[in-house]
Amino acid sequence: MMSINTYDVAIIGGGVVGCAVLFELSRQGYSCILCEANPHIMSGASAGNSGMLHTGFDAPLGSLELACIQQCQSQIFPILQNFRIPFEKCGAHVVAWTPDEKEKLQGLLQHSNTALVSNASIISASDLYKSERSLRRGALGALYVPDEAIVDSNLLGVCFAHHAKQRRSEILTNCTVTGFHNKTLTTTQGFVKAAVAVNCAGLHGDTVDALAGVQSFDIKPRKGQYCVFGKDSSHILHSMIFPVPNERTKGTVLFRTVYRNIVMGPTAEETLDRSRPEPDTEVHKVLAQRASFLLPHIGHPIGSYVGVRPATQWKDYQIKTYPQIGWLTVGGIRSTGVSGSLGIAQYVSDSLKMDFDLEPSRGGIRRIQDVPWKVGRDGASVMIDGRSYHMAHPIFQFGHQKEQSKL
DSSP: OOOEEEEEEEEESSSSSHHHHHHHHHHHHHOOOEEOSSTTTTTTTGGGSOOOOOOTTTOTTTHHHHHHHHHHHHTTTHHHHHOOOEEOOOOOOEEEEEEHHHHHHHHHHHHHHHTTTTOOEEOOHHHHHHHHHTTTTOOOOOEEEETTEEHHHHHHHHHHHHHHTTTTTTEEOOOEEEEEETTEEETTTTEEEEEEEOOOOOOOOHHHHHHHTOOOOOOOOEEEEEEEEEEGGGGGOOOOEEEEESSSSSOOOEEOOTTTTEEEEEEOOOOOOOOOOOOOOOHHHHHHHHHHOOOOTOOOEEEEEEEEEESSSSSSSEEETTTTTTEEEEOOOOOOOHHHHHHHHOOOHHHHHTTTTTOOOSSOOOOOOOOOOEEOOTSEEEETEEEEEOOHHHHHHHSSSSOOOOO
C-alpha cells in the first residue's frame, strides 16, 4: 500500500452529493480528497436519477431536506449557467383526475406556501389544457409549480468535481474504504489521513458508517424504473406531469429531459439489491401504458433504465457530526440529492466550522471558474481540459446518440 498525504477533509463517495461537497469545500480553501469505489464518479445511485431539480414544494415541513433544497435553489442557477450545463425551468403540474384528488390540491397548495414556495397556484382544467394541449382529456385541475426544473445531473456532478480538481483537490476512483481509525481511512489504494472524513457513500452509507462505529440508520434500497421515449414526441409535452402524491411516494412522473427525450418514472419498489439491476420488462410495459394514457400521441418507447435510491427507515436526511472522532455522516439522501446538493454542501461546510472548529488551510475563491466541456465521440463521455469523464447516466447517453430501434 502506498502512503497518501494528509488533508483537511476526505470525502467518501463520488455521487452528486459527494461531488457537490468537494466543490464547495475546495472553493472555500479546504484541502480535499474524494474516494470513489467505482471506476468512475457519478456512477452509483446518481447514475439512475430523474435529473429533476425540485423547489421543495412538497418536501416535509421543518425538515433538513427542505432547508437544503431551498439553500440549493438560492445558489445553483448561476453555477449552472457558468458551467454551461443544460437546464430548463419547465414547471410542474400536479394533476387531479378524480374529485378526491382535486380536493387534495388545496392542501398541497397550503403545504407549498408554508414551505415558502409561494408562486404555486391551483389552476382550472381549461388552463391546464392551454399549457398541455396533448394531455388526455378528463383532468379536473392541477397545482402548478412554475419553478420546478430539469437538469443534466450527471454533467453537474462531473463539473463540480472538475472545478474542485482545478482547486487542487484530489479524486481517487477504484478506491474502496475498508476501515477507519484515528482519523485515518484505510482504502484499497492506501491510507488517507484527514482532520474530518465525510461519509457521502449513498447506497453504502450505513456500512461505511459502521467502519467508524457510528451507524444510526439502515439503507433500505428503493428501485426506480424509467421508460424512455424518443425525441420525435418532445413537442407534445412542456412541463412535468405529477400525480397527486401519497404518503410514501410522489408517484411516477411524465417529464421531458434537457435532451428532449420524454421519460415516464420512477417507480418506487423495495429491493435488497444495492447495485443497479436490469429493467423489468413487465414494469416497462406498465410505464409505457401509463405514458400513453397521459399522452395518447406519444409514440413508442425507445429504451429504459433503472436507478436505486438510498432510502432509510427515516424520511429526512441523516446528517450527523461526530467531532470526537473526526467523522461527519451525510446519509439517507433518498430522491432529492440533485435538488439538495449545494444546500447539503453548505450544511457540511457550516458543520466543519461550528462542530469541528476546522478552518480552511488554503485561500478560498469566490469566482466560479469555467468548466469548458464538450461531448466525446462515443456519446457517453465529455472532454474537459483534455481529460475524459465517463457519463454513466442514461439520460445523457440517450440524449447524445442516434435514435434507437423501437422496443
